[in-house]
Amino acid sequence: MKLPSKVTNLLWRLCKGCLLTNAALITKYVDIAADCPWCHRDVETDLHVMFLCDFAKTVCSTTGMSHLVACSPYETPGTIFERIFKLATKDQCIEAVMIYWSLWSRHNRWVWDRNNGSVFGVRSTASHLFRVWTEAQIKDGNRRIRGEVGDRIWTPPAEGWVKINIDAAVFLNRTIRVGVVIRDDLGRFVGARDLKIADSYLLADPCNGNPGRALFGTIVMDRVQLVKHINPVLVNFAYRSANTVAHVLAQATCSITDMGEWYATPPSFLVRALELDLVQ
Ligand SMILES: [Zn+2]
Numbered sequence: 001m002k003l004p005s006k007v008t009n010l011l012w013r014l015c016k017g018c019l020l021t022n023a024a025l026i027t028k029y030v031d032i033a034a035d036c037p038w039c040h041r042d043v044e045t046d047l048h049v050m051f052l053c054d055f056a057k058t059v060c061s062t063t064g065m066s067h068l069v070a071c072s073p074y075e076t077p078g079t080i081f082e083r084i085f086k087l088a089t090k091d092q093c094i095e096a097v098m099i100y101w102s103l104w105s106r107h108n109r110w111v112w113d114r115n116n117g118s119v120f121g122v123r124s125t126a127s128h129l130f131r132v133w134t135e136a137q138i139k140d141g142n143r144r145i146r147g148e149v150g151d152r153i154w155t156p157p158a159e160g161w162v163k164i165n166i167d168a169a170v171f172l173n174r175t176i177r178v179g180v181v182i183r184d185d186l187g188r189f190v191g192a193r194d195l196k197i198a199d200s201y202l203l204a205d206p207c208n209g210n211p212g213r214a215l216f217g218t219i220v221m222d223r224v225q226l227v228k229h230i231n232p233v234l235v236n237f238a239y240r241s242a243n244t245v246a247h248v249l250a251q252a253t254c255s256i257t258d259m260g261e262w263y264a265t266p267p268s269f270l271v272r273a274l275e276l277d278l279v280q
Contacts, residue, residue, distance in 0.1 A: 001090065001093060001094065002137070003094070003097060003098075003133075004101075004129060004130070004133040005155070005156055005186075005187070006101065006187070006278050007097055007098060007101045007129075008186075009156070009186050009187045009188075009278055010097075010100065010101050010104055010278070011081065011097055011100075011101075012186055013188075014046055014050065014077040014078070014081065014100070015077060015078040015081060016078075017046065017076065017077075017078075018188075019046040019049075019104075020271055020274075020275065021044045021045055021046050021048075021049055022034050022035070022036075022037070022043070022044035023043050023044055023045045024045075024046075025268070025271070028265045030268045030271075031268075032268075036048055036049070036053055037110065037111050038053055038054075038055055038107070038110060039053055039054050039055070041054075046077050047071070047073065047075065047076065047077060049103070049104070049107055050077060050100055050103060050104070051069055051071050051075075051077070051080060052071070052073065055103075055119075056103055058119055059099060059103060059119050059122050059123070060099075062119060062123065063095060063096070063099060063123075064092075065084070065088065065092060065095075065096055068080075068083055068084050068087060068088060068096075069084065069096070081096075081097075084096050094130065095126070098126035098127070098129060098130050099122065099123065099126045101126065101129070102122045102123070102125040102126035102129070103122055105125065106121065106122050106125070108272075108275050108276070112272055152239055152241050152242060153241060153242055153277075154238075154242045154243070154244070154245070154277040155242075156183065156184070156185050156186060156187045157183075157184075157185050158185060159185045160185060161184075161185055162182050162183065162184050162185070162190060163182070163183055163184075164180060164181070164182050165180070165181045165182075165183075165238065165243050165245055165246035166178065166179070166180050166243075166246050167179050167243055167246035167247040167249070167250045168250055169247075169250040169251050175196055176196070177194060177195065177196050177250050177251075178194065178195050178250060179192070179193075179194045179245075179246045179247065179248070179249030179250030179251075179252075180192060180193045180194070180195075180246065180249070181245045181246050181249055181270070183274075187277065187278050189264070189265070189266045189270075189274055190263075190264070191261070191262060191263045191264070192249055192260075192261070192262045192266060192267070192270065193260065193261045193262075194249050194250060194252075194260050244273050244276065244277065245270060245273045245274055245277060248269065248270060248273045249267075249270060252267075252269050252270075
């Protein structure tokens with residue numbers, strides 16, 4: 001069953017239990033309230049958001065698959081999707097996963113923007129994405145349309161690769177900070193680093209191929225040569241809209257520390273940008 005990568009990514013995170021709900025964020029020491037931001041009746045777990053929250057139940061009641069997704073608080077999303085894939089038709093399976101992607105997208109819009117999506121909106125967004133994606137697949141033969149869209153939004157790398165987004169911010173005090181974010185082919189956060197690298201005038205010469213007088217210049221030239229010997233590496237320009245996470249990282253830490261590193265778990269201020277890349 002072929003699906004948009006952002007949908008398979010969500011499905012994978014649901015089945016692996018690593019969706020960034022409030023309950024999950026608290027286990028990663030993020031200071032946040034645990035309750036569901038929509039109904040406030042229970043802890044916001046992946047099971048609650050997708051299957052037990054009143055809004056999720058209402059959406060599912062309009063699809064004819066309520067009997068498949070009705071569950072107890074002791075089930076996991078993985079076992080529920082296993083039941084769906086076992087008992088439903090292919091079209092029903094596609095409808096189900098698209099709606100759950102749309103439901104999570106609507107949840108994020110509510111959390112971040114207080115944008116109150118309706119039941120109709122969730123269904124409409126799900127069917128719209130699948131239609132647009134299907135059309136893009138058909139036209140993928142010449143890669144033209146897919147390429148135009150792909151440049152403007154963040155997309156995961158090819159299978160087996162990681163994508164490293166890098167952005168720099170120059171501040172009034174002439175310091176430059178660089179944000180680096182690594183994600184894998186399923187869009188999962190791998191690691192991030194931010195660093196104050198130099199006063200801005202020290203960077204100009206080495207980036208233009210002249211090491212200059214500073215030790216920093218030599219370091220930059222070494223790295224440029226090093227990258228040329230790493231194979232395979234693809235270096236591409238990314239529009240700001242496809243590079244938001246690195247931009248947020250470079251901007252966010254300007255006044256906090258000289259350097260920050262995160263592995264496996266992103267800093268809380270990056271969570272929103274990471275999620276947005278997966279629901280666009
Ligand atoms: Zn709820």
